[in-house]
Amino acid sequence: xxASLPRPAWLRTATVLYVAAFLVFLFLPxxxxxxxxxxxxxxPAPPWRGFTLDWFTGSAATGRVGLFHDTELLGSIWTSLIxxxxxxxxxxxxxxxxxxxxxxxxxxxKQVLSVLMLTPLVIPGVILGISILSFSSRVAELADDLxxxxxxxxxxxxxxxxxxxxxxxxxxxxxxxxxxxxRFDSTLEEAALNLGASHAAVLGTITLPYLRPxxxxxxxxxxxxxxxxxxxxxxxxGSDAPLTVMMYGRMREGASPVLNAVSLxxxxxxxxxxxxxxxxxxxxxxxxxxxxx
Amino acid sequence: MVDIGDATPVRAWQRRLILILLLxxxxxxxxxxxxxxxxxxxxxxxxxxVAPHVYQPSLAQFHTFFAEPLxxxxxxxxxxxxxxxxxxTLLVAFPIAWVITKVARGRASAxxxxxxxxxxxxxxxxxxxGWLILxxxxxxxxxxxxxxxxxxxxxxLLYHDATILTGLVYTSLxxxxxxxxxxxxxxxxxxxxxxxxxxASGFATLKxxxxxxAAPGITAGCIVVFMLTLGNYLTPNLxxxxxxxxxxxxIYTQFIVRFNWEQGAAFGFLLLGLSTAIVAVGLRLSGQRFxxxxxxx
Numbered sequence: 307x308x309a310s311l312p313r314p315a316w317l318r319t320a321t322v323l324y325v326a327a328f329l330v331f332l333f334l335p336x337x338x339x340x341x342x343x344x345x346x347x348x349x350p351a352p353p354w355r356g357f358t359l360d361w362f363t364g365s366a367a368t369g370r371v372g373l374f375h376d377t378e379l380l381g382s383i384w385t386s387l388i389x390x391x392x393x394x395x396x397x398x399x400x401x402x403x404x405x406x407x408x409x410x411x412x413x414x415x416k417q418v419l420s421v422l423m424l425t426p427l428v429i430p431g432v433i434l435g436i437s438i439l440s441f442s443s444r445v446a447e448l449a450d451d452l453x454x455x456x457x458x459x460x461x462x463x464x465x466x467x468x469x470x471x472x473x474x475x476x477x478x479x480x481x482x483x484x485x486x487x488x489r490f491d492s493t494l495e496e497a498a499l500n501l502g503a504s505h506a507a508v509l510g511t512i513t514l515p516y517l518r519p520x521x522x523x524x525x526x527x528x529x530x531x532x533x534x535x536x537x538x539x540x541x542x543x544g545s546d547a548p549l550t551v552m553m554y555g556r557m558r559e560g561a562s563p564v565l566n567a568v569s570l571x572x573x574x575x576x577x578x579x580x581x582x583x584x585x586x587x588x589x590x591x592x593x594x595x596x597x598x599x
Numbered sequence: 600m601v602d603i604g605d606a607t608p609v610r611a612w613q614r615r616l617i618l619i620l621l622l623x624x625x626x627x628x629x630x631x632x633x634x635x636x637x638x639x640x641x642x643x644x645x646x647x648x649v650a651p652h653v654y655q656p657s658l659a660q661f662h663t664f665f666a667e668p669l670x671x672x673x674x675x676x677x678x679x680x681x682x683x684x685x686x687x688t689l690l691v692a693f694p695i696a697w698v699i700t701k702v703a704r705g706r707a708s709a710x711x712x713x714x715x716x717x718x719x720x721x722x723x724x725x726x727x728x729g730w731l732i733l734x735x736x737x738x739x740x741x742x743x744x745x746x747x748x749x750x751x752x753x754x755x756l757l758y759h760d761a762t763i764l765t766g767l768v769y770t771s772l773x774x775x776x777x778x779x780x781x782x783x784x785x786x787x788x789x790x791x792x793x794x795x796x797x798x799a800s801g802f803a804t805l806k807x808x809x810x811x812x813a814a815p816g817i818t819a820g821c822i823v824v825f826m827l828t829l830g831n832y833l834t835p836n837l838x839x840x841x842x843x844x845x846x847x848x849x850i851y852t853q854f855i856v857r858f859n860w861e862q863g864a865a866f867g868f869l870l871l872g873l874s875t876a877i878v879a880v881g882l883r884l885s886g887q888r889f890x891x892x893x894x895x896x
Contacts, residue, residue, distance in 0.1 A: 308701040308788050311795050321698060325711070328695055331769070332718050335729025338739060342732055350728075351737040400624045407621040422629050429633075430830025430874060432847045433867045436854050437636035440864065444639050473632035534722040536833050537847075541854065553724045557837060561728065569725040576720040 336573060343566035350563045361563040373567040382552035383568070385464065386533050389548055392468045393475055393532035398525050400472075401479025402517070405487045408480075426474035435541025438470050463544030470538040475531050479524040486520035526583055530576065643864035660865030670849065670866075677846040678873055680760065681828040684767040688775045688824050689817065691768060696779035701788070712780065719773040727837045730766055731757070734838075758840040766834040771827060775820040782816025783809075818885040822878050829874050846870055 342350040346358035348370075358365075364372030373379060408420060426434065439462065446460035459465040490513070498508045514521075536550045543551050549572075553565055647657035664670045699712050718726070733739045734756035741753035756762060786809065794804040810817070835845035850870065853863030 308791050309704055310788060310792060321694075321702060324694055325698055328691070329714065332715065332772075335726055335733060335769070336718055336721060337729075338732050339725060339729040349737070350732050351735075352739055352742045400628055403621050403624045407618075407625055411618050411621065413618060413622070419625065419629070422633070423625070426633055428826055428874065428878060430826065430847070430870060432830055432832055432850055433640075433871055434633075434636075436850065436860075436863060436867050437640040438632060439854070440643055440860055441636035441639040469632060473628070476628055530720065534724075536723060537830065540832065540851070550722060550724045553728070554833065554837070557724075557728060557731065561731070565728060566732075569722075569728055572725055573721050576722075577717065580717055580720045 390532040405483040431537030692775035
């Protein structure tokens, strides 16, 4: 029952217990990951054998390779960062163009296009991955047969990973930027034009500054979603594994606490990003699209 | 004073040029990365290799799917478990959405909402790692059960269907909580008060007032959760191990391990078909439009 109606004591107790249990369910896996990054044992498992920083700094005595010396893992973080930067640039640029296209222009086929723009969200990531994989390899084949061109970037590898992630993250950027552009008061632009400003000046001094929060927000979400993507990436990855794929591979072999150490960093980075974006009221729009796939 | 009209009118051809420049990236994106790849995937699924580099159109891939019990059993199993996971997610998320919108007030409500969202900013890989450490035979919960005297030896809590479901519900919660909260927020409290004053039981109020009002949110949440669950790979694979038998794993095996792209493409289309069919049924049952649901979620 709602707060303004009398609630029996048992219901209040049950509510508190439920919320508590729910929060434990939500945070227990994350807390456990963080705690075992500091356990002085070779596997992330109980019992607790004392506090150590070996899994970050490494230790010559025990032969443990810490996160800061694990070149393979550090390399995969770097790969993920590069992929995420490209995906962010592409998604925000195309998303902005799409927002202007859909909010400002009329053209034949607009309805079809607006539905088509949403479809990447309903296609499972695995299928996005295999369809792009098979199409790009077909194009590479054709280029080879017809022109004798060797288009290496169309083989599984980072360029395809970028394209695969971009193919659905662009939809999210488009939705976020369109939502803000829709609320824009176009009389502001008209006023500036009437006062003699050029169209380029109006765009640069009025429209884009107004869109800034949405541009920054969609950039942050695009970056995060790219960094965390697994399904699509798995199908398109070549020899350079991004972090999620690398972690998956190691988890299947039996994880060492180095993975806990890197996870702790990921959690801190995500928390910092989340808190920055949620300041000034929860921006659900951004937060809710964050965790996809 | 000066002319009030447009100071620098955009000529028709300029407007046309801008339209074309804006259309180009959208069309390039949608055709090169969505439409044409799926056409290629469809063509792949509808052919058969008869000799090295010789292919002919055929339905052999789909025939194999129905002829081989393992394949369609995994397909049905994935669909059923996804439906169960979606229902469980709704059951777990609804009370929380209710507390956020109707019981907690002001800052407490906003705080609870934000706290519910935070775990989902962390990669699914990290969350799966947490569950692995908690549940595996040498993990935290089995050790705790032994310590409490509930089991004599540590039990393996991984690799069960219940484990997979737990992981899937955990991963999906956010996508249910958010649409539920936004649909419950718009429910006027005075309607519930009126029902109470008129003597309606809690159950009657829920059935006749709350659920009809929240139906759009419930549909949106269920559709998104179902799609994500069906297409999930990481959680069933890591928490279910060899017993997971998730359909996306078959696709991965055919495509990446066996390099049998024709068969993998056919599996991909079957999964896409199932996902689309369930979404369509969900929309029809609740009488909503696709575009509205996607905007809402």
